[in-house]
Amino acid sequence: MYRVLVSDNLSPIGLKLLEDHPEIDLVYEPEIHKDPSALKEALATTDGIVIRSGTKLTEDVLSGQKRLKVVARAGVGVDNVDLVAATRQGIVVSNTPDGNTLSTAEQTIAMMMGLCRNIGPASQSMREGRWDRKLFTGTQLAGKTVGVIGLGRIGLAVARRCNGLEMNVLGYDPFLSEERAAEQNIELYRDIDELLVKCDLVTVHTPLTDETRGLINAERLKKMKEGVRLVNCARGGIIDEEALLEGLESGQVGGAALDVYVTEKAGANDKLASYPNVLCTPHLGASTEEAQEQVAVEAAEIVCNFLTRNEIRSAVNMVPISGKELEAAKAYLDLAYRLGLMLAQLAGSEGIKGAELQYRGDVTSQPVKLITSAFTSGLLSAALDDTVSIVNSDVTAKDRGIAISQTSTSETGAFATMISATVRTDQREITAGGTTFGNDFLRLVKLNDYQLDAYLDGLMLIYRHKDVPGLIGAIGTTFGKHQVNISHMALGREKNEPGGEAVAVLNLDNAPSEEALKEVQGHPDVTGVQLVNLPPAKAPLPWLGL
Ligand SMILES: NC(=O)c1ccc[n+]([C@@H]2O[C@H](COP(=O)([O-])OP(=O)(O)OC[C@H]3O[C@@H](n4cnc5c(N)ncnc54)[C@H](O)[C@@H]3O)[C@@H](O)[C@H]2O)c1
Numbered sequence: 141m142y143r144v145l146v147s148d149n150l151s152p153i154g155l156k157l158l159e160d161h162p163e164i165d166l167v168y169e170p171e172i173h174k175d176p177s178a179l180k181e182a183l184a185t186t187d188g189i190v191i192r193s194g195t196k197l198t199e200d201v202l203s204g205q206k207r208l209k210v211v212a213r214a215g216v217g218v219d220n221v222d223l224v225a226a227t228r229q230g231i232v233v234s235n236t237p238d239g240n241t242l243s244t245a246e247q248t249i250a251m252m253m254g255l256c257r258n259i260g261p262a263s264q265s266m267r268e269g270r271w272d273r274k275l276f277t278g279t280q281l282a283g284k285t286v287g288v289i290g291l292g293r294i295g296l297a298v299a300r301r302c303n304g305l306e307m308n309v310l311g312y313d314p315f316l317s318e319e320r321a322a323e324q325n326i327e328l329y330r331d332i333d334e335l336l337v338k339c340d341l342v343t344v345h346t347p348l349t350d351e352t353r354g355l356i357n358a359e360r361l362k363k364m365k366e367g368v369r370l371v372n373c374a375r376g377g378i379i380d381e382e383a384l385l386e387g388l389e390s391g392q393v394g395g396a397a398l399d400v401y402v403t404e405k406a407g408a409n410d411k412l413a414s415y416p417n418v419l420c421t422p423h424l425g426a427s428t429e430e431a432q433e434q435v436a437v438e439a440a441e442i443v444c445n446f447l448t449r450n451e452i453r454s455a456v457n458m459v460p461i462s463g464k465e466l467e468a469a470k471a472y473l474d475l476a477y478r479l480g481l482m483l484a485q486l487a488g489s490e491g492i493k494g495a496e497l498q499y500r501g502d503v504t505s506q507p508v509k510l511i512t513s514a515f516t517s518g519l520l521s522a523a524l525d526d527t528v529s530i531v532n533s534d535v536t537a538k539d540r541g542i543a544i545s546q547t548s549t550s551e552t553g554a555f556a557t558m559i560s561a562t563v564r565t566d567q568r569e570i571t572a573g574g575t576t577f578g579n580d581f582l583r584l585v586k587l588n589d590y591q592l593d594a595y596l597d598g599l600m601l602i603y604r605h606k607d608v609p610g611l612i613g614a615i616g617t618t619f620g621k622h623q624v625n626i627s628h629m630a631l632g633r634e635k636n637e638p639g640g641e642a643v644a645v646l647n648l649d650n651a652p653s654e655e656a657l658k659e660v661q662g663h664p665d666v667t668g669v670q671l672v673n674l675p676p677a678k679a680p681l682p683w684l685g686l
């Protein structure tokens with residue numbers, strides 16, 4: 141059974157999905173996120189967690205969590221998860237990017253209208269028994285210019301609705317093409333400051349990152365039209381709250397509609413909320429029945445499918461891959477992992493500086509980035525054991541200054557498919573190339589300049605030697621004498637010609653004693669011997685970390 145913790149309020153439909161799953165043991169503790177140490181303790185016995193924005197998975201909460209494998213965010217923003225820490229720990233983090241797009245776009249439009257027509261204070265005045273028509277004269281949206289900052293799913297949905305309201309829509313998003321913006325009837329700006337000075341209203345829809353924190357700051361507010369209205373239904377802090385307060389005080393800002401805040405708890409935003417021209421809601425963008433049901437179902441499915449079927453969906457810290465795709469790529473992932481593991485052992489104590497992978501033929505139709513991560517986890521696991529997995533291998537390599545690169549060509553060479561890897565150490569380069577026979581049999585077909593055909597599993601003895609008659613028999617006799625059984629043998633010769641340097645790979649059924657190895661090493665025609673230990677053929681793949 142896999143234990144799944146739900147640490148925030150989640151729609152019952154998502155909880156039921158988890159509860160009914162035969163392999164899931166659901167722990168529903170929607171208040172636990174309020175106590176970080178209790179959360180940390182609970183995670184020690186948890187395989188997967190479903191969270192919303194209330195749960196803060198900080199570096200401290202995540203540190204030392206050996207069992208936790210997957211975080212599913214029932215929603216979009218993952219700024220409450222320390223992604224670097226999660227990745228380092230080998231934890232996959234996924235979100236449900238589409239489920240609340242429309243609800244949040246509708247909330248944005250509602251906030252814009254509410255702000256411009258004083259809906260909040262007008263309603264409050266009637267609740268207090270007044271009839272103040274003059275006080276609440278508003279502003280029409282049609283004909284006004286709105287700047288939409290961040291044109292992703294929600295930004296574009298807001299822009300479409302603003303167009304429907306007959307507003308002039310300007311947009312800023314460095315990652316949107318001019319063509320896509322034009323299709324949506326958005327006037328795209330490449331310079332945010334040029335856009336801001338033209339707007340009557342500005343609405344932000346970016347994630348909160350180091351780049352977007354304080355994107356709308358005091359300096360920018362001063363340059364905007366006097367009386368500009370601001371809307372933030374994305375994340376607190378994208379509009380600098382201190383600067384906003386100053387702007388409201390001076391009148392430079394004509395009003396603000398806020399759903400999100402730097403600090404989200406009762407009392408923390410009283411000052412902002414006290415302004416009559418500020419419309420506030422307590423982070424309700426995604427709070428509709430429809431959105432909550434959709435994100436809850438998606439998040440529950442993400443956790444179940446990950447834990448029980450190895451499927452990775454909507455991951456924000458690694459390449460997403462479905463169970464079916466994973467099955468199709470498994471042989472290549474395994475091949476790359478074994479090449480990494482072998483090269484690390486061949487490099488021994490020489491410091492590995494980097495590696496280049498080359499993909500040829502059929503393998504290029506597979507997720508090669510993930511296959512490279514599998515190679516890297518093999519390369520590093522020789523030294524780091526089970527702390528490295530396919531999820532954290534790239535970041536672990538980077539941390540250690542090991543540069544891994546890859547090239548791909550769909551053209552085939554001697555084989556229909558080939559993965560070739562060259563490792564650079566302080567002293568030399570070592571190359572190993574492998575292929576798959578059928579879908580199940582992994583072969584080492586290249587070792588430095590030698591072509592060969594060796595099984596890529598179990599215990600392998602690799603020795604360099606002079607290509608002279610009688611040597612194979614002599615090694616066979618030595619191993620026979622020491623009760624070591626050779627299950628397979630492969631030879632590669634320099635330029636495929638007799639008489640030069642050669643390499644042999646013996647697959648052994650049992651480990652040779654030191655004495656046996658010394659005898660092989662001592663043979664006058666043998667110039668180097670190395671043992672490589674790989675998992676048995678078709679072994680399970682725990683290193684996937686999935
Ligand atoms: N209030 C709520 O309840 C609620 C609900 C859902 C989402 N959100 C917030 O809204 C944000 C946007 O959600 P989404 O689904 O549209 O995400 P998205 O990833 O589809 O869109 C984000 C867009 O921001 C753009 N962007 C990134 N950095 C930028 C920058 N420096 N300047 C301009 N544009 C930049 C990206 O290119 C992208 O197009 C989320 O990150 C989340 O924080 C809030």
Ligand SMILES: O=C(O)[C@H](O)COP(=O)(O)O
Pocket residue numbers: 192193194214215216217218240423425426427
């Ligand atoms: O990023 C999101 O999806 C929204 O901010 C919604 O957050 P919530 O699920 O905690 O309401």
